[in-house]
Amino acid sequence: MGILTNIVAAEEDEVEAIGDSLQPVDEWSGISLRDVSIAKIATLHSLLTGDLYDDAAAQCEPIYISPAEGALVLRLADELKERLAGLDEEALDAIAAELTATEEFETAGWDEEEVGGMLADLADLARLAESQGQTLFVWLHPLRT
Numbered sequence: 001m002g003i004l005t006n007i008v009a010a011e012e013d014e015v016e017a018i019g020d021s022l023q024p025v026d027e028w029s030g031i032s033l034r035d036v037s038i039a040k041i042a043t044l045h046s047l048l049t050g051d052l053y054d055d056a057a058a059q060c061e062p063i064y065i066s067p068a069e070g071a072l073v074l075r076l077a078d079e080l081k082e083r084l085a086g087l088d089e090e091a092l093d094a095i096a097a098e099l100t101a102t103e104e105f106e107t108a109g110w111d112e113e114e115v116g117g118m119l120a121d122l123a124d125l126a127r128l129a130e131s132q133g134q135t136l137f138v139w140l141h142p143l144r145t
Contacts, residue, residue, distance in 0.1 A: 002034055002035050002142075002143040003034065003035050003036065003037055003141065003143060004032070004033075004034060004141045004142075005032070005034065005035070005036040005037075005138060005139070005140055006023065006025045006030050006031070006032050006033075007030050007031050007036075007076075007122065007136060007138050007139075008025060008027075008029065008030030008125075008137050009028060009030060009125055009132065009135070009137075010024075010028045010135065010137055011135070012135055014028075014137075015063060015064045015073055015137065018137050018139055019064040019065065019066040019069070019139065020066050020068060020069060020071075021071075021139070024139045029125065029128055029129075031118075031121045031122070031125060034143075035108060036140075037104075038060045038074065038140070039057070039104050040105065040108075041060050041074065041076075041138060042056040042057040042060045043056070043099065043103075043104045043105070044099060045060065045076075045077065045080050047095065047098055047099055048080055048083040048084065048095065049077070059077050061074070062074055069141065070141065071139055071140060072139070072140045073137055073138065073139055074137065074140070075135060075136075076135070076137070078135075081126045081135070081136050082126075082130070084122050084123045084126035085126035085129075087119070092116060092119050092123060096112050096115045096116035096119050097112055100112045100115045
């Protein structure tokens with residue numbers, strides 16, 4: 001079973017609507033990814049903020065679980081959003097290399113180009129969210145494949 005992941009920029013009070021949506025990127029600005037788990041998000045958080053992995057994982061607890069769809073919604077920490085928004089191309093390349101070498105991404109078979117593309121899209125989304133005073137939310141839905 002895989003995971004469908006949507007990361008969207010939205011207002012704080014839209015958490016339930018995001019969780020109950022069938023495809024949040026159709027309703028909010030965002031990106032759609034496959035198999036980006038809570039562990040991968042915590043790894044990214046830890047790498048960008050310098051927080052210990054366990055502390056990063058604690059910040060990735062679901063804040064909403066859709067009773068109808070079973071989707072989980074996480075709120076990305078403001079510090080992570082700010083770090084993502086501030087990444088330039090050189091930093092993106094360096095972080096993509098580091099992230100690709102982590103256990104979470106390496107065992108999943110992600111290559112540096114895939115990770116770099118995801119980071120670039122996340123950085124663009126973080127800049128959009130910052131400019132509009134929005135928060136980044138992660139919608140995770142199990143795929144039955």
